[in-house]
Amino acid sequence: MAANFFSANPSTKKLGKEKERVVDPNLQPWVEKYRPKTIDDVSSQEHIVAVLEKTLNSTNLPHMLFYGPPGTGKTSTILALSRQLFGPDNFRTRVLELNASDERGISIVREKIKNFARQTPRAQTVASDGKTYPCPPYKIIILDEADSMTQDAQGALRRIMETYARITRFCLVCNYVTRIIEPLASRCSKFRFRPLDSSSTTTRLQYIAATEQVAVTPPVISTLISTSSGDLRRAITYLQSAARLSAASIPPTEITARDIQEIAGVVPDSVINGFARTLGIDVPAGVDESGDVEMADAPNGSLRGFELVQEKVKALMREGYSASQILTQFHDLVILHPTLNARQKSNCALIMAEADKALCDGADEELWILEVALRVNKAVA
CATH class of the missing domain: 1.20.272.10 (Zinc Finger, Delta Prime; domain 3)
Incomplete structure (x- = not known):
């Protein structure tokens, strides 16, 4: 899936973009449907959002390293920031997203990443959906799960970051910052994502439940939070699974805390x-x-x-x-x-x-x- 973010054929890219826009929201996983569209929508990371807001206003983005537990909004934040910079029309030509846990070898760095990084974009201000996007003269390469990359691949990436820093910015996303080699980490601005607090998670889950017209009680929300351990993505997935389980009965059954525990695989x-x-x-x-x-x-x-x-x-x-x-x-x-x-x-x-x-x-x-x-x-x- 990550390879779809980069294609040598612009016409193929446009066709793929048009096809992807026609998606039935009812068929989307809720974690994608309710993924933050702007960095203001990111939950419980106020300090990071405040810093990135200033960066967004100046459009001068450094190399970045996002680290923290799973489900705390790392990937969602950089995707939302990229969309606010480039707009929906230029997003796929300016952003390359790779899952480094699947494509972690040095050959990927030397071929796909280097080929994308060396292309020089032009500065332009674009208007789309009634909004104006700054679209600065650089691209963004997002390496998700970068801590799974081999030492050789990280070493090769360091050289590419130096060579093409003027026209390409890198964002490394990982769970364990200690697995990123020091020469690579020292070239990035570090942002630590904390586990989500209960109040932020509760607010987000209640919003999703209300939007999807799913009746949930406070004990159910509490169980979602406790079983997910600060991972909002996991909590949303459990909620969607429980909603489908409830809707499978005629009439729909009430969602209980025990249902959530069974779905989460924990002992009641x-x-x-x-x-x-x-x-x-x-x-x-x-x-x-x-x-x-x-x-x-x-x-x-x-x-x-x-x-x-x-x-x-x-x-x-x-x-x-x-x-x-x-x-x-x-x-x-x-x-x-x-x-x-x-x-x-x-x-x-x-x-x-x-x-x-x-x-x-x-x-x-x-x-x-x-x-x-x-x-x-x-x-x-």
């Missing part, structure tokens, strides 16, 4: 809470604890101690939950528990760390979840 809170209570950890019952997994048929109260814990673990494994995911969520519950003391929490953390190492080495999931359960039960007693 009610299941983790029930597991914790079985081990003797006091967890208040939530508003919806009906989804707790059921153990094998047994007379009420006939299971005690080891048998009770063993049956609970078997019930968890029968549901197909990932042992690593159970450990992750159970760890958070224990560490944030208000009544367990520091010694109990540290002992539980050591137990779960040992289990995590064993699972990474390929140990049996059910046996290690049982091991964790019995030792945590003893540690909190």
Whole structure:
């Protein structure tokens, strides 16, 4: 897909542009449909937006390095900035976007990137859609996931950045800035994108839900935020999946927090809470604890101690939950528990760390979840 941003044939480029404009919005993924059109629409990155606004006004863009966690708006920001600089008509002739994780070799740098960088554009002010765009006399090359590029490719890119700096600006987008070689990073203005705060994410999700006429409750929004861990792109994807799941029923069903957790692949809170209570950890019952997994048929109260814990673990494994995911969520519950003391929490953390190492080495999931359960039960007693 990235290769479509550069074509040697202008007529082919125009035909492709006309075809791409005819897109049914109902068929678009919401992450694309609601991608920011201008840098003012970027959520929760006020400092970066303020700096880029000044850069946009002067049209004097430096080489840039955007880094931060996934889903925080890095690619959306540079695409929005490029559209504001060049306008929709010149965007594809002035901007080359490559996903460096797929095209990371030195041959791509020497051929595709160098060929695009060496072409000299002309300065012009263009009007489109009733707006005027400055269209400065340079092009922009966007390298997404640049931290996946090889060391040799980064070295070759450094030389190209120096040679064609007058007519081409580079924007490197990555998650881990430490994987960018220092000679390359030193030539760029660095912009750190922070994970989105809850209020900004809530506002954006509520706006999308209202626009798409999807009824969501505050617990659903809260679950979207907690399961996405500051990744707005992931939260929007979960919301769209839940909306489609809801609309598949006649009449449409209500979207619940448990639906979001199932879509996200995490273990429902009610299941983790029930597991914790079985081990003797006091967890208040939530508003919806009906989804707790059921153990094998047994007379009420006939299971005690080891048998009770063993049956609970078997019930968890029968549901197909990932042992690593159970450990992750159970760890958070224990560490944030208000009544367990520091010694109990540290002992539980050591137990779960040992289990995590064993699972990474390929140990049996059910046996290690049982091991964790019995030792945590003893540690909190």
